[in-house]
Each structure stands twice: as C-alpha cells, then as structure tokens.
Amino acid sequence: MLRITLEQWRMFRMVAEHGGFNQAAEQIHKSQSSIHTAVSKIEQLLGVKVFYVEGRKTKLTDSGEMLLRRANYLLDEAQKVEAVGYTLGAGVEASLRIAVDEVFDKNILYQALEATSKSYPLLRIELFESILSGAHELVESNQADVAISPISLANGVSEQLCTIDFVAVSSPFHPLQQLNRQLELEDLKSFRQIVIRDSAYHKRSDSGWLEAEQRWTVSHLRTSIDVISQGLGFAWLPLSAIASELESAKLVRLPLTYSAIRTSSLFLVFQDGDRLGIAAQMFIERLRDLCRNGA
Known part of the structure; x- marks a missing residue:
C-alpha cells in the first residue's frame, strides 16, 4: 500500500520547480499550509530532509534531488496512464497531427493519408511539413502525435521506416x-551550395553543408529545386522529389568521383504507442506496408 499520494509528490515537485512554497501555492492554486503539510508528510514517512532554505530560496537537499528524479518519472507515467485511459474511452480520435520531413516520398504519404481518411472520414488531419530536426521536435513537444523524421527519439518509439537517396545535382x-571531367568535393566548395534550413526552433543542424564559400539557405525543398533548376547553385536532393526534373533534364547529376549519392534513414517516431488512437494506428500500419512494398 502506497503511503505517499501522487498529489503529495506533485506538490513536492512544484516546490522544487518554483523555488519556494509561496511560488508553488500560486502555481497550483493551493494554500501554502497544504503544500507544507504534503512535504512534511513525505519527510516524516521517509525519514529524510528534502529541502533547505538558503536566503529567500528553498533548495533541494541531495536526498531531495534523488527523490525528485524518481517523482518526475512516477508523475509522468501516471499522466501517460490517464491519457491512455482517455484514448480507450474516446474510441476513434477526433484529430491526428502528423509531422513529416519534406524529403519523405509524397506518393507514399498521400496514399497512407487517403486510406486513413476513407476509413475514418470525420477524422481531422493536421500535416506539419518540416526539415531535419523539425518533425522530431514537434513530437517531443507534444505538438504532433506521429512523425517521420531523420532523427530518432531518445525517449519514445523510433523504428526505421525507409531510406532516402540524395543525389548531387545542378x-x-x-x-x-x-568542366567536362569527374569532380571532387573540393571542386564544389568554390560554388554556391543551396541548403535547406532546419525547421526546428531549438538545436538546429547544418546537415549536408560542405562549408562552401557561398551558401543560400532556403526554408522549403521546393524552393531549393526551383533555385537549382535556374542554375543558381547545386545541392544533394532526394531522388524521389526530383524524378521529373531529372527526366526532363532541368536538373542533371554532378559527375562526382565520390559521394554522388548519399543515403539517409527516416524513422517513424511517436511518444507512446498505447496513447495513439485507432486512426493513428491505422495510418502507421499503412505507412509501414507502403514503405515495405515500395509503393
């Protein structure tokens, strides 16, 4: 039988996060005395001191630091259990938020979306198109339910969905x-490279940049294709996105000795499979099938 309630652990966490009993009381709209009582109960039952006062700040003891790490895990898991319960009770979810890296094959994406919408016609789908870290960040911040991202999740579910071939073109x-000869990477550094901006707000990367002397950074894959088609630079672009441009010779491959083709993995990522609704699970299964069968 648990002797300390989740609510008492929550009050303990709020004091730790906000640096004092008054501040915690304001945040969760509880009386200061009730929060003092909750923390005192924890200290009494466990026989440890969790806070000490330094100036105007209430700080964690070493024991408090250790307990906070465990309490955070406990409270987060309790929140997940509750969310799973709501999902089960609600049946089919009302909306599905999907973050997709722009390099992912659009044909596969549209087929998976259409199949899901046919089965659940009242489902509202929000599609977030992103670059590099963007899709990963949207799932981590709970702004998207499912993502197709070149970056796996540290905490959550990440499975390799497919690989994407990038070709050097101009x-x-x-x-x-x-130049009418085979090119080395050093040859490229004297010319303008077109780079697509990472759409994440935090921890952006410059993946693929050669440190060329000239660089234009754009926000969308389509812009990059248009700029390069007009002779304004070069880049490695996903083969599936430029098939028609290669066929019409608007774009041609650069005759590189090495690294003419680069391959990158894309991952299917989400926080917790048990929290996903029926429509999200169907979308994921359809994506897997299409990628597996090379649709």
Whole structure:
C-alpha cells in the first residue's frame, strides 16, 4: 500500500520547480499550509530532509534531488496512464497531427493519408511539413502525435521506416557541368551550395553543408529545386522529389568521383504507442506496408 499520494509528490515537485512554497501555492492554486503539510508528510514517512532554505530560496537537499528524479518519472507515467485511459474511452480520435520531413516520398504519404481518411472520414488531419530536426521536435513537444523524421527519439518509439537517396545535382548550364571531367568535393566548395534550413526552433543542424564559400539557405525543398533548376547553385536532393526534373533534364547529376549519392534513414517516431488512437494506428500500419512494398 502506497503511503505517499501522487498529489503529495506533485506538490513536492512544484516546490522544487518554483523555488519556494509561496511560488508553488500560486502555481497550483493551493494554500501554502497544504503544500507544507504534503512535504512534511513525505519527510516524516521517509525519514529524510528534502529541502533547505538558503536566503529567500528553498533548495533541494541531495536526498531531495534523488527523490525528485524518481517523482518526475512516477508523475509522468501516471499522466501517460490517464491519457491512455482517455484514448480507450474516446474510441476513434477526433484529430491526428502528423509531422513529416519534406524529403519523405509524397506518393507514399498521400496514399497512407487517403486510406486513413476513407476509413475514418470525420477524422481531422493536421500535416506539419518540416526539415531535419523539425518533425522530431514537434513530437517531443507534444505538438504532433506521429512523425517521420531523420532523427530518432531518445525517449519514445523510433523504428526505421525507409531510406532516402540524395543525389548531387545542378542545372545542365551550371559552370560545374562545363568542366567536362569527374569532380571532387573540393571542386564544389568554390560554388554556391543551396541548403535547406532546419525547421526546428531549438538545436538546429547544418546537415549536408560542405562549408562552401557561398551558401543560400532556403526554408522549403521546393524552393531549393526551383533555385537549382535556374542554375543558381547545386545541392544533394532526394531522388524521389526530383524524378521529373531529372527526366526532363532541368536538373542533371554532378559527375562526382565520390559521394554522388548519399543515403539517409527516416524513422517513424511517436511518444507512446498505447496513447495513439485507432486512426493513428491505422495510418502507421499503412505507412509501414507502403514503405515495405515500395509503393
């Protein structure tokens, strides 16, 4: 039988997070005396001191630090259990938020979305198109339920969904194409590289940049394709996104000795499979099937 309630642990965490009993009381709309009582109960039952006062600040003792780590895990798990319960009780969810890296094959994405919508026509789907860390960040911050991302989750579910081939390309009229020889990576550094901006707000990366002397950074894959088609730079672009441009010769591959093709993995990521609704689970299964069968 548990002798300390989740509510008492929550009050303990709020004091730790806000640096005092008064501040915690304001945040959770409880009386200061009730929070004091909850913390005193924890100290009494466990036989440890969890806080000490330094100036105007209430700080954690070493024992308090250790207990806070465990309490955080306990409270987070309790919240997940409650969310799973709501999902089970609600049946089909009202909305599905999906974050997708722009390099993912659009044909596969649209087929999976259409199949899901046919089965659940009242489902509202929100699609967030992102670059690099963006999709991963949206799932971590609970702004998306499911993501297709080049970055796996540290905590949560991450499974490799597919690989994407990137090819080095330029316009057929670009100066690099006029050299009439095999190219080295060093040759490229003297020319403008087109880079797509990481759409994350935090921890952005410059994946793929060669440290070329000139760089244009754009926000969307389509912009990058248009800029390169007009002879204004070069880049590695996903093969599936530029098939028509290669076929029409608006874009041509750079004759690189090495690294003409780069391969990157995309992961299917979400926080907790038990919290996903029926429609989300169907969308995921359809994605897996389409990627597996090379739709």
